[in-house]
Amino acid sequence: MTNLAIAANGLRKSYGDKVVLDGVDLAVPRGSVFSLLGPNGAGKTTAVKILSTLISPGSGSGPIRVAGHDLVTDPQAVRAAIGVTGQFSAVDGLITGEENMLLMADLHHLSRAEGRRVTAGLLERFDLVEAAGKPASTYSGGMKRRLDIAMTLVGSPRIIFLDEPTTGLDPRSRHNMWQIIRELVADGVTVFLTTQYLEEADQLADRIAVLHDGTIAAEGTAGELKRLVPGGHVRLRFTDPLSYQQAVLALPGAVRDDEAQAVQLASDGSQHDLRSILDRLDTAGVRADELTVHTPDLDDVFFALTASPTERNQTASPDQQAQEAHR
Numbered sequence: 001m002t003n004l005a006i007a008a009n010g011l012r013k014s015y016g017d018k019v020v021l022d023g024v025d026l027a028v029p030r031g032s033v034f035s036l037l038g039p040n041g042a043g044k045t046t047a048v049k050i051l052s053t054l055i056s057p058g059s060g061s062g063p064i065r066v067a068g069h070d071l072v073t074d075p076q077a078v079r080a081a082i083g084v085t086g087q088f089s090a091v092d093g094l095i096t097g098e099e100n101m102l103l104m105a106d107l108h109h110l111s112r113a114e115g116r117r118v119t120a121g122l123l124e125r126f127d128l129v130e131a132a133g134k135p136a137s138t139y140s141g142g143m144k145r146r147l148d149i150a151m152t153l154v155g156s157p158r159i160i161f162l163d164e165p166t167t168g169l170d171p172r173s174r175h176n177m178w179q180i181i182r183e184l185v186a187d188g189v190t191v192f193l194t195t196q197y198l199e200e201a202d203q204l205a206d207r208i209a210v211l212h213d214g215t216i217a218a219e220g221t222a223g224e225l226k227r228l229v230p231g232g233h234v235r236l237r238f239t240d241p242l243s244y245q246q247a248v249l250a251l252p253g254a255v256r257d258d259e260a261q262a263v264q265l266a267s268d269g270s271q272h273d274l275r276s277i278l279d280r281l282d283t284a285g286v287r288a289d290e291l292t293v294h295t296p297d298l299d300d301v302f303f304a305l306t307a308s309p310t311e312r313n314q315t316a317s318p319d320q321q322a323q324e325a326h327r
């Protein structure tokens with residue numbers, strides 16, 4: 001039996017002439033968090049809709065298996081194993097949180113007693129006991145998202161698709177949601193997460209795929225992706241013009257920023273590297289007024305992978321531009 005919760009080969013989808021997914025391969029191990037990142041309109045929701053059987057894959061797609069079942073020939077089995085919470089929530093605002101939950105229990109054919117038991121447990125777990133008797137329309141954004149996930153869990157899915165679960169939430173609610181996701185994974189649930197927040201993928205995902213122009217531009221752990229882009233550097237700023245000139249002489253190869261009186265050197269930010277830079281300044285008798293270390297983050301990866309060539313040149317850091325010019 002495969003260890004993959006989701007295995008898709010050559011996923012394709014077009015709307016008219018517009019190709020949205022152009023041969024996307026996905027392999028998501030059971031019990032892990034997989035994050036699909038991409039700019040607006042990249043096709044993340046389309047991928048979620050296909051994998052959760054809401055829309056059919058485009059012609060020419062390869063085999064797709066979700067929870068061990070073939071998506072095309074056995075969609076019912078796939079549906080029984082998954083839960084989906086999307087940007088368009090299933091929460092009905094006119095009825096109470098508890099009634100929403102009980103409705104879900106009915107849809108999953110739970111007995112009355114079992115439905116009440118599961119509902120009570122989930123309301124407790126998602127901190128919604130006090131609000132349970134109030135209409136869902138009166139809930140805050142964070143409460144609605146929690147209710148939405150609680151409703152999804154009524155069917156005990158083994159795979160959950162979370163389509164931008166924290167968009168629009170304040171930082172506290174976002175952190176609460178991250179905690180909920182970590183707990184789901186600790187219970188063995190596989191989470192397929194789409195997000196526009198790179199930090200969210202960095203915090204939660206075991207593996208991240210960046211979707212761009214209909215294909216996966218890069219995939220790996222957050223650490224692996226960060227190593228794909230250059231951009232680690234140390235920046236030293238000087239208020240005294242003489243010190244700045246001396247630093248330029250002491251640090252050959254550094255990229256100058258005359259306007260800011262700052263120099264920038266490629267660096268991995270390690271203790272050894274920093275000490276060597278500072279030693280060179282000490283030897284020249286120069287003191288920097290400000291030192292900042294920049295290690296590449298997922299933002300750098302995201303922009304490097306999803307920018308057009310012109311944008312890439314405009315957003316490259318001075319040392320990246322210098323490297324480009326050198327080639």
Ligand SMILES: Nc1ncnc2c1ncn2[C@@H]1O[C@H](COP(=O)(O)OP(=O)(O)OP(=O)(O)O)[C@@H](O)[C@H]1O
Nearest residue numbers: 015018020038039040041042043044045046047196
């Ligand atoms: N039913 C549809 N008919 C025509 N075009 C569609 C349809 N659904 C999506 N699209 C187009 O497909 C592209 C991908 O949309 P999708 O919603 O999957 O992107 P996304 O990555 O989820 O974006 P966002 O982050 O903005 O939600 C967009 O250009 C969108 O306009």
